[in-house]
Amino acid sequence: MQIFKLPRSIRQVSTHVLAIFLGVLLTVTSLEVLPSQAEPAPPLVPQKSSPVAAAIGNSSFVTAAVNRVGPAVVRIDTERTITRPTDPLMDDPFLRRFFGDGFPQQSPTEQLRGLGSGFIFDKSGIVLTNAHVVDQADKVTVRLKDGRTFEGKVKGIDEVTDLAVVKINAGNDLPVASLGSSQNVQVGDWAIAVGNPLGFDNTVTLGIISTLKRSSAQVGISDKRLDFIQTDAAINPGNSGGPLLNAEGEVIGINTAIRADAMGIGFAIPIDKAKAIATQLQRDGKVAHPYLGVQMVTLTPQLAQQNNIDPNSMFEIPEVRGVLVMRVVPGSPAATAGIRRGDVIVKIDDQVITSADQLQRVVEDSRLGQTFQLKVQRGNQTQILSVRTAELKDIQ
Template identity: 55%
Template structure:
């Protein structure tokens, strides 16, 4: 290697060493500067200012309400949304009320009642003795209010039979304030369904839903006039289906009720029970005194069937056997056996126990007796009295029903031909 080349390499090494030394000094100075409190605070302010400027720049191009979010509100159906004016904050309940409310009416019924006097007051001796002081028969007017809903544009209205029972006058008031005289086309006390007609055209109507596919937990909306408070809306769910009339405490009815926890009070009777689409699934009809969250409605498919017959014939014919029944369980059997006043001798643990046979009824004519335990109806096993009641309700008058029963250890098969339900008779 030449002397000139060695000198060049030596100078290069010295230059690298000098640069490394300067870099170390610069790094140490920078480190010392950052570690000083004032310097750190200044850097913090600089970072904060940069952040604020960045947010401001983004906000000029986007609004917070444009950002995606997840709503926890119940979304109304497309049909419900379409029926509402634009730019209105709403939910599915207000959508239903807005659409169905005009078809819900108030019904005011009045009837005149004559107070009867005891027979003793009609005795001639009694009248001679007391003269003008004998009380005279009095007349008074009983008024009641209920609800109903319009089922045809020409003024046909569905309501409860007990709302218009025995009424001399019926007045129907619409939500828009108009009032009409109503005529009762027919009333069926067995199912508590009645049809009222008013003279009007192009009225708003309800839409019927499917009450045979209801499930507990589905939404339920009640609209009516409870306690004179018109156009009241309450919400809840379908609590249960298939509640028998005996479960509800009105065993003289032939209905499997819808149970709901939507608030129902006197005056709601005859009003609609709606699903979340605004379709009528039932007609509110009963409450249990002193209970909370227990209301009952007639399934709309039952109310429709009865209404069609009332419109066509003015009355409804129900099939009638003429027996009173009790669902038999081991517990019921034990209660009967331990009752000193009971004369029944029950050998069966399950089935439907006949506890009364109406004289001269179809059941009596067919040979049924008190103490019989029914196990089958038309070849199908039955274990509850309500199953037989419902089967009889759905049967035709004059068409035999085959019963298989046990009597004192023997199996018997009887054919019972249902008759027409007498209006004064309670099965």
């Protein structure tokens, strides 16, 4: 075996480097830090508690929220009797004589049962729920979490916002849900849905706020006037009317709609809107909604250009940004004002209009009988039309 040796010059350099390293090491280990030289330890700063931190402990923020509101969440069972059209063949005397007792009997009525959720928001026994839960019900039964049941009386229904108020007589010992404010809700906040999905009582699901101000038109509910809170907390049939909570256990919305073609998307009515409607329903039993009487879509110059170059388009549209009138309801305020199909609304009073949702909100927030000045683009001409709102009725 041949042993290779480093040249003498390299070995000398290595020896000096090793000596310097050992000297530094010995110097460092022999140093003593004097108290006057030591840097003071940073002071301990108390940390604020948060839902996430609380969830690490023995009890989660979800548990605390549900314990706070859960007793006020109710199950609503409904019954409705409908009359079915009779079949003349079933009443034929010849067939009845021929078949005798074996001939089937017609049942002119049928019992339909429904299920939903709600929550108590007033000690006097006022329950808030969805309109579609109790609409046309002949009997309403409200069941509390503690097992007590009461007959409910529907005090008011507003189909436009899908809200209803039900009254139960249960004394003054009722649990009441704590109401928050939907104005403080932000995308990414925790969302807790409580209700009776598919008949499974007292079910809790957790998610986040996915987005805010999702219009009913975007959701596919064109007959409603709402800007929903969108959440990915699981909402199923039976959850309707139940509360959507924040991390503090305050009601921020009312679960109301799901899309059959979507996974993990649910919608809730903002609680600020619900409180305003509930007050009117308790007082008057209904809510008067102002309307103009047009069916409309948002228009952009690009969409107008696509329409105008299409040889099959029914009419030419002004290439501007605004709201395109697709239909005018006969006898409506819009018809009286002279608004026509194909008009583009670009201003209401002094406010520039860029979307159908924006125009709808302006009208919804107005009062009955209020007069608006609409700036309308009709072909190459601009017109100012005066329209006075009226109460929304059934639109065909």
